Amino acid sequence: MARSKRIDFLAELTKGYDTVLDIGTDHGFVLEQAFTKGYINKGIASDLREKPLNSARENLKDYPVNYVISNGFQSIEEPFDLAIISGMGAYLISEIMDHAPKGNQTYILQANDKIEVLRSYLMTHGFQIIDEYVIHDRFYYVILKVKRGQMHLSDDELLLGPILRNKPEALSYYKKKASQIEKIISNVDPERAEILKNLLKVYKKA
């Protein structure tokens, strides 16, 4: 059963991969959808806490899934070719990526906030963005597809996305970001207003 447009979209991105690790799986909805659609052969459902992992066990009981209590990658021993880290903050995802294996794996990262912080982390820690997507599912969600590699992003690219900035569907997302800034800019202290003014300029230019 489809759970949400965001979950469906994340599941779509597993197409063509064999073993998918879902870090912070919670209810296991992304893996559930990926199996329902027949996109993947095997899952590793992982979470920091027992309670969400039990919920994933319930939802994924019909599928070949291993369950691991783990802080990010730290207790993951099985090989995987794709890892998903979604529905968390940019700082937490960055901390988790600090322990990502050194191989050729692909990562799907969806931060709920501060996407520029995550892009900056990736640029300075030997990762390369190979694709970017934005979807609207009540809120806007930006999703990054990442591998190990090198990239250099300008300040504009950190905010807009080096790939997303060339996709027409990003325009309504940038407009929304600009209108959110315009709503709050007159109510913040002058230092913050200056930062927001610069962000606004970038979004408007886009």
Ligand SMILES: C[S@@+](CC[C@H](N)C(=O)[O-])C[C@H]1O[C@@H](n2cnc3c(N)ncnc32)[C@H](O)[C@@H]1O
């Ligand atoms: C808001 S849920 C997101 C669930 C799902 N990934 C999604 O996109 O809807 C965040 C989940 O991440 C788990 N989590 C938080 N920090 C974690 C960490 N360091 N390692 C693994 N899981 C973590 C939480 O226990 C929770 O189940």
